[in-house]
Amino acid sequence: MTITLDDPDRRNALGRRMFGSLESALAGIESSKEESIPIVRLRGAGPAFCAGFDLDACGGDDGQSVLAEFIVRLSALLRRIRNGPWVAVAEVHGAALAGGNALAAACDFIVCADDAIFGYPVHRIGVSPAVNAPILQSLMGFGDARALLLSGELIDGREAQRRGLAWRSVPGASLESTVDDLVGRLIRKGPRALRATREWLNELDGSDRADRFDRSRDASLELCGGEESERMLRELREARRGDRLT
Amino acid sequence: MSELVQLSRERGVARILLDRPESRNALSLPMIRRLSEVVAEVDALARSERDSPRVAVLAGAGKVFCAGMDLKQVAADPVQMGEMLRELSRTLRALRRLPIPTISLAHGAAIGGGCGLAIVCDFCFTHAEAKLGYPEVDLGICPAVVAPWLVQRIGAGPARALLLAGGVLTGAEAHRAGLVTHLAPQAELERAGDEWADRLAKGGPRSLAATKRWLNELDGSNDDEIAERAASISAAIIAGPEAQERLRRFFSTLS
Numbered sequence: 001m002t003i004t005l006d007d008p009d010r011r012n013a014l015g016r017r018m019f020g021s022l023e024s025a026l027a028g029i030e031s032s033k034e035e036s037i038p039i040v041r042l043r044g045a046g047p048a049f050c051a052g053f054d055l056d057a058c059g060g061d062d063g064q065s066v067l068a069e070f071i072v073r074l075s076a077l078l079r080r081i082r083n084g085p086w087v088a089v090a091e092v093h094g095a096a097l098a099g100g101n102a103l104a105a106a107c108d109f110i111v112c113a114d115d116a117i118f119g120y121p122v123h124r125i126g127v128s129p130a131v132n133a134p135i136l137q138s139l140m141g142f143g144d145a146r147a148l149l150l151s152g153e154l155i156d157g158r159e160a161q162r163r164g165l166a167w168r169s170v171p172g173a174s175l176e177s178t179v180d181d182l183v184g185r186l187i188r189k190g191p192r193a194l195r196a197t198r199e200w201l202n203e204l205d206g207s208d209r210a211d212r213f214d215r216s217r218d219a220s221l222e223l224c225g226g227e228e229s230e231r232m233l234r235e236l237r238e239a240r241r242g243d244r245l246t
Numbered sequence: 247m248s249e250l251v252q253l254s255r256e257r258g259v260a261r262i263l264l265d266r267p268e269s270r271n272a273l274s275l276p277m278i279r280r281l282s283e284v285v286a287e288v289d290a291l292a293r294s295e296r297d298s299p300r301v302a303v304l305a306g307a308g309k310v311f312c313a314g315m316d317l318k319q320v321a322a323d324p325v326q327m328g329e330m331l332r333e334l335s336r337t338l339r340a341l342r343r344l345p346i347p348t349i350s351l352a353h354g355a356a357i358g359g360g361c362g363l364a365i366v367c368d369f370c371f372t373h374a375e376a377k378l379g380y381p382e383v384d385l386g387i388c389p390a391v392v393a394p395w396l397v398q399r400i401g402a403g404p405a406r407a408l409l410l411a412g413g414v415l416t417g418a419e420a421h422r423a424g425l426v427t428h429l430a431p432q433a434e435l436e437r438a439g440d441e442w443a444d445r446l447a448k449g450g451p452r453s454l455a456a457t458k459r460w461l462n463e464l465d466g467s468n469d470d471e472i473a474e475r476a477a478s479i480s481a482a483i484i485a486g487p488e489a490q491e492r493l494r495r496f497f498s499t500l501s
Contacts, residue, residue, distance in 0.1 A: 108410055109411075164403055190383055193387055205397065
């Protein structure tokens with residue numbers, strides 16, 4: 001089953017419509033009555049996987065409450081992707097930034113193009129990526145997760161594989177076939193064994209614990225409505241508007 | 247009759263040899279029980295005041311280190327299976343908690359529970375062409391018992407991908423993925439392991455024991471509750487219709 005983020009003009013940014021379609025796509029798979037375990041493939045249409053939150057929506061007068069809503073919905077999505085009755089594979093090309101990086105990391109596998117771009121360049125706009133910390137720690141270990149979340153540094157696919165964020169990084173031309181192969185392999189496994197193994201891994205790394213997701217969400221939410229976040233997002237919006245005018 | 251697992255001592259090294267080469271050292275219930283006795287013996291020796299071994303080396307006789315659980319005889323007997331998984335889980339913990347450093351020499355193949363034995367040791371040596379891994383989900387089995395040790399070894403994210411994707415890795419791939427600590431040419435594997443053992447034996451036994459104890463505490467190796475739950479999960483899945491059907495098919499293609 002494939003879920004395609006399909007708003008290429010906005011690099012599949014996470015705004016209300018995108019959150020809504022993702023939530024209903026997952027709900028559709030959750031309600032499926034099939035015995036076998038679905039293999040969910042998450043990809044992005046156009047030049048990027050997902051550029052993160054739709055920040056244009058966060059710079060207005062109600063910007064801080066929109067930002068808070070995005071953080072809450074992202075946190076719920078991450079937990080849902082992690083704990084749903086499927087195995088999830090993210091197929092990442094182009095940018096997977098901040099919320100986009102988080103979505104990919106919530107999947108069981110990230111397969112990416114060598115020139116994909118990962119990272120959390122969000123401190124300069126006053127937003128904290130804490131919401132994704134537990135999953136990132138599980139993937140990369142404490143040290144590398146700390147560095148990626150604090151530095152705002154951007155890393156390419158190969159580096160993402162080296163640091164444990166991506167399962168495989170391949171040349172862009174073979175991205176699709178690599179994911180095809182993986183999905184083909186997963187479909188042949190015992191579905192019951194696969195599901196039990198995944199649930200057990202979720203228990204071992206704490207992905208099954210609602211409080212871990214809630215506390216991470218709250219750490220990101222704490223900044224919402226604060227002077228720093230409001231000012232930085234307003235400045236960002238004004239700068240972008242300026243770009244458009246010139 | 248073979249004793250299934252042999253214990254010998256030379257200089258400061260306790261050598262544990264899986265010795266059922268005709269079955270590729272597959273772990274039957276008697277084999278696991280015997281291994282458990284041997285590990286207990288090494289534990290007692292290591293804690294004794296005089297002439298105690300400084301290092302334990304775990305190896306396999308014959309062509310491979312260990313082909314995994316010996317499921318053929320017991321696949322249709324869930325009670326027996328459950329007992330095997332619990333006994334394996336206890337043995338893995340005992341091996342992990344030995345107060346001396348442990349080295350496994352994973353030559354040929356270390357599959358499923360065999361890979362579990364290899365990587366629960368503090369150091370694991372293999373060669374580039376060896377086969378290591380966890381193909382459990384391919385057979386409808388859940389590798390819950392070995393999962394915590396793999397998570398501790400390579401981290402939760404990579405462990406997730408490895409256990410869900412199933413299949414096996416070459417020794418070279420396993421080394422890159424962090425499952426094994428050392429790679430050596432097959433013909434030199436034993437010598438490389440011995441050299442490493444000699445080096446470890448020079449360390450202060452008390453400081454090594456204290457360091458191991460602390461690392462075990464930090465990474466959850468002392469958590470009996472997790473290990474017992476893991477055994478129940480694996481036992482429940484293997485007794486289910488999916489695993490039973492897949493195992494029947496698997497063994498019928500072998501015979």
